[in-house]
Amino acid sequence: MIGPNPLEYGWWLASRSSGVVAFAAVSISVIIGLMMANGLPKRPGAKKQLVAIHESTALAGLVAIGVHGLTLLGDSYLHPTLSQIAIPFTIDYRPFYTGLGIIAGWAALFLGLSFYARRMIGNKRWRSIHRATIVVWALAVVHTLGAGTDAGSLWLQAILVVTGLPIIFLFLRRVIPASKLKPAPLPESTPVERAAARAAARARGTRPASPPAS
Template sequence: MIGPNPLEYGWWLASRSSGIVALLAVSISVIIGLMMANGLPRKPGAKRKLLAVHESTALAGLIAIVIHGVTLLGDSYLHPTITQIAIPFTISYRPFYTGLGIIAGWGAIFL
Protein backbone atom coordinates (compact mmCIF):
# COMPACT_ATOMS: atom_id res chain seq x y z
CA MET A 1 0.00 0.00 0.00
CA ILE A 2 1.30 3.44 -0.90
CA GLY A 3 0.81 6.17 1.69
CA PRO A 4 -0.67 5.99 5.17
CA ASN A 5 -3.19 3.35 6.09
CA PRO A 6 -6.68 4.95 6.31
CA LEU A 7 -7.62 2.56 9.11
CA GLU A 8 -5.04 4.23 11.33
CA TYR A 9 -6.79 7.57 11.17
CA GLY A 10 -10.40 6.53 10.62
CA TRP A 11 -11.79 8.72 13.40
CA TRP A 12 -10.12 11.74 11.86
CA LEU A 13 -11.55 10.90 8.43
CA ALA A 14 -15.02 10.37 9.89
CA SER A 15 -14.96 13.62 11.86
CA ARG A 16 -13.56 15.62 8.95
CA SER A 17 -16.06 14.26 6.43
CA SER A 18 -19.04 14.69 8.75
CA GLY A 19 -17.93 18.27 9.44
CA ILE A 20 -17.81 19.01 5.72
CA VAL A 21 -21.23 17.40 5.20
CA ALA A 22 -22.61 19.48 8.09
CA LEU A 23 -21.21 22.69 6.64
CA LEU A 24 -22.65 21.98 3.18
CA ALA A 25 -26.05 20.81 4.41
CA VAL A 26 -26.56 23.74 6.80
CA SER A 27 -25.38 26.21 4.14
CA ILE A 28 -27.81 24.80 1.57
CA SER A 29 -30.62 24.90 4.11
CA VAL A 30 -29.89 28.54 4.95
CA ILE A 31 -29.72 29.53 1.27
CA ILE A 32 -33.04 27.83 0.55
CA GLY A 33 -34.58 29.45 3.64
CA LEU A 34 -33.45 32.87 2.47
CA MET A 35 -34.82 32.18 -1.01
CA MET A 36 -38.20 31.25 0.44
CA ALA A 37 -38.21 34.32 2.72
CA ASN A 38 -37.67 36.52 -0.33
CA GLY A 39 -40.44 34.80 -2.28
CA LEU A 40 -38.19 33.46 -5.04
CA PRO A 41 -40.09 30.27 -5.85
CA ARG A 42 -42.97 31.83 -7.78
CA LYS A 43 -44.29 28.70 -9.46
CA PRO A 44 -47.27 26.93 -7.88
CA GLY A 45 -46.12 24.09 -5.67
CA ALA A 46 -42.46 25.13 -5.79
CA LYS A 47 -42.54 26.59 -2.30
CA ARG A 48 -43.79 23.30 -0.86
CA LYS A 49 -41.00 21.37 -2.60
CA LEU A 50 -38.37 23.86 -1.46
CA LEU A 51 -39.71 23.65 2.09
CA ALA A 52 -39.23 19.87 2.04
CA VAL A 53 -35.66 20.26 0.76
CA HIS A 54 -35.01 23.01 3.33
CA GLU A 55 -36.21 20.83 6.20
CA SER A 56 -34.37 17.74 4.95
CA THR A 57 -31.05 19.51 4.52
CA ALA A 58 -31.40 21.19 7.91
CA LEU A 59 -32.04 17.83 9.57
CA ALA A 60 -29.15 16.22 7.69
CA GLY A 61 -26.90 19.08 8.80
CA LEU A 62 -27.90 18.69 12.44
CA ILE A 63 -27.26 14.96 12.33
CA ALA A 64 -23.88 15.58 10.71
CA ILE A 65 -23.00 18.12 13.44
CA VAL A 66 -23.73 15.53 16.13
CA ILE A 67 -21.75 12.86 14.26
CA HIS A 68 -18.87 15.32 13.87
CA GLY A 69 -18.76 15.99 17.60
CA VAL A 70 -19.05 12.33 18.57
CA THR A 71 -16.38 11.14 16.15
CA LEU A 72 -13.99 13.80 17.42
CA LEU A 73 -14.03 11.96 20.75
CA GLY A 74 -12.29 9.03 19.06
CA ASP A 75 -9.54 11.14 17.47
CA SER A 76 -6.19 9.87 18.75
CA TYR A 77 -4.36 13.08 17.83
CA LEU A 78 -6.62 15.63 19.55
CA HIS A 79 -7.85 13.56 22.51
CA PRO A 80 -10.66 16.07 23.17
CA THR A 81 -13.03 15.84 26.11
CA ILE A 82 -16.77 16.36 25.90
CA THR A 83 -16.26 19.73 27.57
CA GLN A 84 -13.73 20.79 24.94
CA ILE A 85 -16.12 19.77 22.18
CA ALA A 86 -19.13 21.52 23.73
CA ILE A 87 -17.59 24.75 25.07
CA PRO A 88 -16.01 27.18 22.60
CA PHE A 89 -12.33 28.18 22.83
CA THR A 90 -11.36 25.48 25.36
CA ILE A 91 -9.49 23.06 23.08
CA SER A 92 -5.77 23.62 22.58
CA TYR A 93 -5.75 22.85 18.83
CA ARG A 94 -6.47 26.08 16.92
CA PRO A 95 -8.73 27.43 19.67
CA PHE A 96 -10.04 30.40 17.70
CA TYR A 97 -11.20 28.41 14.68
CA THR A 98 -12.49 25.44 16.65
CA GLY A 99 -14.28 27.89 18.94
CA LEU A 100 -15.98 29.50 15.95
CA GLY A 101 -16.98 26.05 14.72
CA ILE A 102 -18.48 25.15 18.09
CA ILE A 103 -20.41 28.43 18.19
CA ALA A 104 -21.65 27.79 14.63
CA GLY A 105 -22.70 24.25 15.58
CA TRP A 106 -24.66 25.44 18.60
CA GLY A 107 -26.17 28.24 16.50
CA ALA A 108 -27.37 25.75 13.90
CA ILE A 109 -28.81 23.49 16.58
CA PHE A 110 -30.72 26.29 18.33
CA LEU A 111 -31.94 28.00 15.16
Protein backbone atom coordinates in the same frame (compact mmCIF):
# COMPACT_ATOMS: atom_id res chain seq x y z
CA MET B 1 7.76 -0.79 10.41
CA ILE B 2 4.30 -0.36 11.91
CA GLY B 3 2.05 2.18 10.20
CA PRO B 4 -0.69 4.24 11.82
CA ASN B 5 -3.69 2.45 13.25
CA PRO B 6 -6.34 2.62 10.48
CA LEU B 7 -9.10 2.70 13.10
CA GLU B 8 -7.63 5.78 14.76
CA TYR B 9 -7.09 7.40 11.36
CA GLY B 10 -10.68 6.51 10.50
CA TRP B 11 -12.02 8.66 13.35
CA TRP B 12 -10.23 11.70 11.97
CA LEU B 13 -11.44 10.92 8.45
CA ALA B 14 -15.01 10.54 9.70
CA SER B 15 -14.88 13.89 11.48
CA ARG B 16 -13.32 15.56 8.48
CA SER B 17 -15.87 14.23 5.97
CA SER B 18 -18.88 14.82 8.23
CA GLY B 19 -17.77 18.42 8.69
CA VAL B 20 -17.86 18.96 4.93
CA VAL B 21 -21.27 17.28 4.72
CA ALA B 22 -22.55 19.46 7.57
CA PHE B 23 -21.38 22.65 5.89
CA ALA B 24 -22.86 21.67 2.52
CA ALA B 25 -26.21 20.66 4.03
CA VAL B 26 -26.51 23.81 6.13
CA SER B 27 -25.54 25.97 3.15
CA ILE B 28 -28.20 24.38 0.94
CA SER B 29 -30.77 24.87 3.71
CA VAL B 30 -29.80 28.55 4.04
CA ILE B 31 -30.00 29.07 0.27
CA ILE B 32 -33.49 27.58 0.11
CA GLY B 33 -34.60 29.56 3.15
CA LEU B 34 -33.42 32.81 1.56
CA MET B 35 -35.09 31.89 -1.72
CA MET B 36 -38.42 31.50 0.06
CA ALA B 37 -37.86 34.74 1.99
CA ASN B 38 -37.36 36.48 -1.36
CA GLY B 39 -40.50 34.89 -2.80
CA LEU B 40 -38.57 32.69 -5.23
CA PRO B 41 -39.48 30.86 -7.31
CA LYS B 42 -42.95 32.15 -8.08
CA ARG B 43 -44.16 28.90 -9.62
CA PRO B 44 -47.36 27.59 -7.93
CA GLY B 45 -46.66 24.75 -5.50
CA ALA B 46 -42.93 25.42 -5.41
CA LYS B 47 -42.93 26.69 -1.83
CA LYS B 48 -44.27 23.42 -0.42
CA GLN B 49 -41.49 21.48 -2.14
CA LEU B 50 -38.85 23.95 -0.99
CA VAL B 51 -40.05 23.78 2.63
CA ALA B 52 -39.60 19.99 2.61
CA ILE B 53 -36.06 20.27 1.20
CA HIS B 54 -35.26 23.12 3.59
CA GLU B 55 -36.26 21.06 6.63
CA SER B 56 -34.56 17.88 5.39
CA THR B 57 -31.23 19.55 4.69
CA ALA B 58 -31.36 21.38 8.02
CA LEU B 59 -31.89 18.11 9.91
CA ALA B 60 -29.16 16.40 7.86
CA GLY B 61 -26.84 19.26 8.74
CA LEU B 62 -27.58 18.90 12.46
CA VAL B 63 -26.87 15.16 12.37
CA ALA B 64 -23.62 15.75 10.48
CA ILE B 65 -22.59 18.44 12.99
CA GLY B 66 -23.10 15.95 15.82
CA VAL B 67 -21.04 13.29 14.01
CA HIS B 68 -18.37 15.89 13.19
CA GLY B 69 -17.86 16.68 16.87
CA LEU B 70 -18.33 13.27 18.48
CA THR B 71 -16.00 11.39 16.13
CA LEU B 72 -13.17 13.67 17.26
CA LEU B 73 -13.27 11.80 20.59
CA GLY B 74 -11.57 8.88 18.85
CA ASP B 75 -8.89 10.98 17.16
CA SER B 76 -5.44 9.88 18.35
CA TYR B 77 -3.81 13.20 17.46
CA LEU B 78 -6.08 15.68 19.22
CA HIS B 79 -7.24 13.47 22.13
CA PRO B 80 -10.05 15.91 23.01
CA THR B 81 -12.32 15.42 25.98
CA LEU B 82 -16.09 15.66 25.80
CA SER B 83 -16.00 19.06 27.48
CA GLN B 84 -13.45 20.34 24.96
CA ILE B 85 -15.71 19.56 22.01
CA ALA B 86 -18.74 20.96 23.82
CA ILE B 87 -17.35 24.14 25.40
CA PRO B 88 -16.00 26.81 23.04
CA PHE B 89 -12.33 27.88 23.15
CA THR B 90 -11.19 25.07 25.49
CA ILE B 91 -9.58 22.71 22.96
CA ASP B 92 -5.84 23.03 22.27
CA TYR B 93 -6.11 22.82 18.46
CA ARG B 94 -6.69 26.30 17.01
CA PRO B 95 -8.96 27.22 19.93
CA PHE B 96 -10.38 30.41 18.42
CA TYR B 97 -11.53 28.93 15.12
CA THR B 98 -12.59 25.66 16.72
CA GLY B 99 -14.50 27.63 19.35
CA LEU B 100 -16.39 29.52 16.66
CA GLY B 101 -17.36 26.18 15.13
CA ILE B 102 -18.66 24.92 18.48
CA ILE B 103 -20.71 28.10 18.92
CA ALA B 104 -22.09 27.66 15.40
CA GLY B 105 -22.99 24.04 16.17
CA TRP B 106 -24.89 24.89 19.35
CA ALA B 107 -26.61 27.82 17.64
CA ALA B 108 -27.64 25.60 14.73
CA LEU B 109 -29.10 23.08 17.18
CA PHE B 110 -31.02 25.82 19.00
CA LEU B 111 -32.39 27.25 15.76
CA GLY B 112 -33.31 23.80 14.47
CA LEU B 113 -35.20 22.87 17.64
CA SER B 114 -36.91 26.26 17.77
CA PHE B 115 -38.79 25.27 14.61
CA TYR B 116 -40.73 22.71 16.62
CA ALA B 117 -41.48 25.25 19.35
CA ARG B 118 -42.66 28.03 17.06
CA ARG B 119 -46.29 27.64 18.11
CA MET B 120 -45.30 28.07 21.73
CA ILE B 121 -43.06 31.10 21.19
CA GLY B 122 -45.15 32.59 18.39
CA ASN B 123 -44.43 32.73 14.66
CA LYS B 124 -43.38 36.38 14.73
CA ARG B 125 -40.82 35.82 17.47
CA TRP B 126 -39.65 32.59 15.87
CA ARG B 127 -39.05 34.35 12.54
CA SER B 128 -36.98 36.98 14.33
CA ILE B 129 -34.88 34.25 15.95
CA HIS B 130 -34.61 32.35 12.68
CA ARG B 131 -32.94 35.32 10.98
CA ALA B 132 -29.81 34.50 13.01
CA THR B 133 -29.25 31.52 10.69
CA ILE B 134 -27.10 33.68 8.42
CA VAL B 135 -24.82 34.41 11.40
CA VAL B 136 -24.47 30.68 12.07
CA TRP B 137 -23.52 30.12 8.44
CA ALA B 138 -20.92 32.91 8.59
CA LEU B 139 -19.39 31.38 11.75
CA ALA B 140 -19.23 28.02 9.98
CA VAL B 141 -17.35 29.61 7.08
CA VAL B 142 -14.78 31.18 9.42
CA HIS B 143 -14.46 27.89 11.31
CA THR B 144 -13.92 25.97 8.07
CA LEU B 145 -11.25 28.35 6.80
CA GLY B 146 -9.46 28.65 10.13
CA ALA B 147 -9.62 25.12 11.51
CA GLY B 148 -10.44 22.89 8.55
CA THR B 149 -7.77 20.44 7.41
CA ASP B 150 -8.80 20.93 3.79
CA ALA B 151 -9.13 24.73 3.94
CA GLY B 152 -6.39 25.12 1.34
CA SER B 153 -7.84 22.53 -1.05
CA LEU B 154 -9.35 23.79 -4.28
CA TRP B 155 -12.34 21.45 -4.02
CA LEU B 156 -13.33 22.84 -0.60
CA GLN B 157 -12.77 26.41 -1.75
CA ALA B 158 -15.02 25.64 -4.71
CA ILE B 159 -17.76 24.48 -2.32
CA LEU B 160 -17.37 27.70 -0.33
CA VAL B 161 -17.66 29.84 -3.46
CA VAL B 162 -20.54 27.90 -5.05
CA THR B 163 -22.60 28.06 -1.85
CA GLY B 164 -21.41 31.45 -0.66
CA LEU B 165 -22.21 33.55 -3.72
CA PRO B 166 -25.94 32.73 -3.87
CA ILE B 167 -26.26 33.15 -0.10
CA ILE B 168 -24.67 36.61 -0.18
CA PHE B 169 -26.73 37.65 -3.22
CA LEU B 170 -30.04 36.43 -1.77
CA PHE B 171 -29.27 37.94 1.63
CA LEU B 172 -28.52 41.36 0.13
CA ARG B 173 -31.62 41.10 -2.05
CA ARG B 174 -33.63 40.44 1.09
CA VAL B 175 -32.25 43.22 3.29
CA ILE B 176 -31.89 45.98 0.67
CA PRO B 177 -35.25 47.62 -0.13
CA ALA B 178 -36.45 46.96 -3.67
CA SER B 179 -36.75 50.69 -4.27
CA LYS B 180 -32.98 51.06 -3.90
CA LEU B 181 -32.33 48.32 -6.44
CA LYS B 182 -34.34 50.13 -9.14
CA PRO B 183 -32.82 53.02 -11.11
CA ALA B 184 -33.93 56.41 -9.87
CA PRO B 185 -36.61 58.04 -12.05
CA LEU B 186 -35.57 61.01 -14.14
CA PRO B 187 -36.50 64.32 -12.50
CA GLU B 188 -39.43 66.17 -14.03
CA SER B 189 -38.61 69.38 -15.86
CA THR B 190 -39.74 72.65 -14.31
CA PRO B 191 -42.18 75.03 -16.10
CA VAL B 192 -39.28 77.39 -16.83
CA GLU B 193 -37.26 74.57 -18.41
CA ARG B 194 -40.24 73.48 -20.52
CA ALA B 195 -40.83 77.07 -21.72
CA ALA B 196 -37.15 77.42 -22.61
CA ALA B 197 -37.28 74.17 -24.57
CA ARG B 198 -40.33 75.35 -26.54
CA ALA B 199 -38.67 78.70 -27.30
CA ALA B 200 -35.50 76.97 -28.48
CA ALA B 201 -37.53 74.63 -30.68
CA ARG B 202 -39.42 77.53 -32.28
CA ALA B 203 -36.12 79.33 -32.93
CA ARG B 204 -34.83 76.23 -34.72
CA GLY B 205 -38.11 75.75 -36.55
CA THR B 206 -38.53 72.28 -35.06
CA ARG B 207 -40.93 70.63 -32.65
CA PRO B 208 -39.87 69.86 -29.08
CA ALA B 209 -38.59 66.31 -28.52
CA SER B 210 -41.57 65.58 -26.28
CA PRO B 211 -44.90 67.33 -25.73
CA PRO B 212 -44.89 69.71 -22.80
CA ALA B 213 -46.28 68.27 -19.61
CA SER B 214 -49.62 69.70 -18.61
